[in-house]
Amino acid sequence: MLNCHVGTFTADISPPLGHPLCGGGIQPVRGQDDPLEAVGIVLLGCGAPVVLCALDWCEIRNDAHLKWRQALADAAHTTIERVFVHAVHQHNAPIADLEAEKIIKNNNASSSLDVKYFDQCLLKTTEALKAGLAKTKKINRVGTGYGRVNQVASNRRILDADGKVKYTRTSATKSKEVRDFPEGLIDPILRTLSFWMGEKPVVAVHYYATHPMSYYGDGMVSSDFCGLARRKRQSDSPSVFQMYFTGCAGNITAGKYNDGSKGNREILRDRIYLGMADAWKVTYTSPITKMEVRVEQVKLGSRKEKEFSLEENLRVVADVKETKVKRTIAALKLAWAQKREQVVDVSCLDLGAASILNLPGEAFIEYQLAAQEMRPDLFVCVASYGDGGPGYIPTDKAFTEGGYEPTGAFSPPNEGLLISTISKLLGPKAPQITIPFKRFKKKNK
Known part of the structure; x- marks a missing residue:
């Protein structure tokens, strides 16, 4: 058994009035329903410190993601490879891409990010982390628990008889016809990983896969129903620090159960x-036997189609006749295309009885289910929305099915590469499998 320590930290990272939301694609900030937070923990005493941090932002991409990881690493006296930063992916929230913002400024387009605000958020969070290091608590056990979430997640890609996307079930789906289609392939299980000192719980970290929006676009900042659920759970147990990460929700929304009515935010929460709460009731603890970080650098590459080319996106971002949204998207594409070899980290924190898999972009649910299929002997938690630079990460088949998500995938099909990387990270017992895989061929009803 290892005897470790954990420090916790929280910082308010809410944007100011007038700040762009979702990269400037929707109404900017006009008020706040509830704050956005950076929430994290530092694990110490089992090798170099490990940092887990969840941001109530829409996305954090490319150099912005690296800057956060490096700053938290410096504050925690560790290396960047041992720092995991993820967006929760609410949409009434900022997108942070420093290189894209430079491109936007150089072309006199509408701003997507106030860099001064970005730096202030990073400073507040590093200061909060340092303060947390001064009051750590001992931990020697890890807890694992499952809770089934009913009537939240649904697959948003609805196919026709020819296997092509016919409807996209968005977070707020107005059409009853579209809502009434079956849930499709999802992961209905919320996983709670916890840290304990003997019989005393100290930290609970929750993982669930869905786009976390009930409604957005009204300029009112909110952590939405997943952030509100975390806070409600925190109020239940003030002595147990609560965190929440979004899993592989690239093709998952609450659209089957949500028409965008404002009352649904509380219902989904x-x-x-x-x-x-259900995951907590059945939590089982075991000794912390290891705290091992494994990291693989993966080259995802850039797409070759005209709409992803440097020439086309340089033209679009410079064209004052193009819409604000198109110019911002062009800048995001350019930022990814100009990133060094389009390399991202895929990583795993191995705690013995449990493993945390950290993925970039908006990965499809199939990758989460694949990871769990590889290691049925382990409690496998998956956080997506790490480095958001590559955009969506669909399955190979999704590119031929069409639909919205492949148009927002800045890298070509990489299913085989990602599956082999996940298998390697999850250890020698993890077989490399092929999507679709046997266990999940039957759709959830």
Whole structure:
């Protein structure tokens, strides 16, 4: 058994009035329903410190993601490879891409990010982390628990008889016809990983896969139903620090159960909260036997189609006649295309009885299910929305099916590369499998 310590930290990273939301694609900040936070922990005493941090932002991409990881690493006296930063992916929230913002400024387009605000958020969070290091708590056990979440997640890609996307079930789906299609392939399980000192719980970290929006675009900042569920759980147990990460939700929304009515935010919050509470009721603890970080650098590459080319996107971002949204998207594409070899980190924190897999972009649910299929002997938690630079990460088949997500995938099909990387990270017992895989061929009803 290892005897370790954990420090916790929270910082307010809410944007100011007038700040762009979702990269400037929707109404900017006009008010706040509830704050956005950076929430994290530092694990110490089992090798160099390990940092887990969840941001109530839409995305954090490329150099912005690296800058956060490096700053937290410096504050925690560790290396960047041992720092995991993920967005929760709410949409009434900022997108941070420093290189894209430089491109936007150089072309006199509408700003997507106030860099001064970005730096202030990073400073507040590093200061909060340092303060957390001064009051760490001992931990020697890891807890694992499952809770089924009912009537939240649904697959947003609805196919026709020819296997092509016919409808996209968005987070708020107005059409009853589209809502009434089956849930499709999802992961209905919320996983709670916890750290304990003997019989005393200290930290609970929740993982669930869905786009976390009930409604957005009204300029009112909110951590939305997943953030609100975390806070409700925190109020239940003030002595147990609560965190939440979004899993592989690239093709998952609450659209089947949400028409965008404002009352649904509270309903969805309570369904996530119940999943958290149920996972806690069945939590089983075991000694922390290891705290090993494994990292693979993966080259995802850039797409070759005209709409992803440097020439085309340089033209679009410079064209004052193009819309604000198109110019911003062009800048995001350019930032990814100009990134060094389009390399991202895929990583795993191995705790013995449990492993945390950290993925970039908006990965499809199939990657989460594949990871769990590889290691049925382990409690496998998956956080996506790390480095958001590559955009969506669909399955290979999704590119031929069409639909919205492949148009927002800045890298070509990489399913085989990602599956082999996940298999390597999860250890020698993890077989490399092929999507679709046997266990999940039957759709959830």
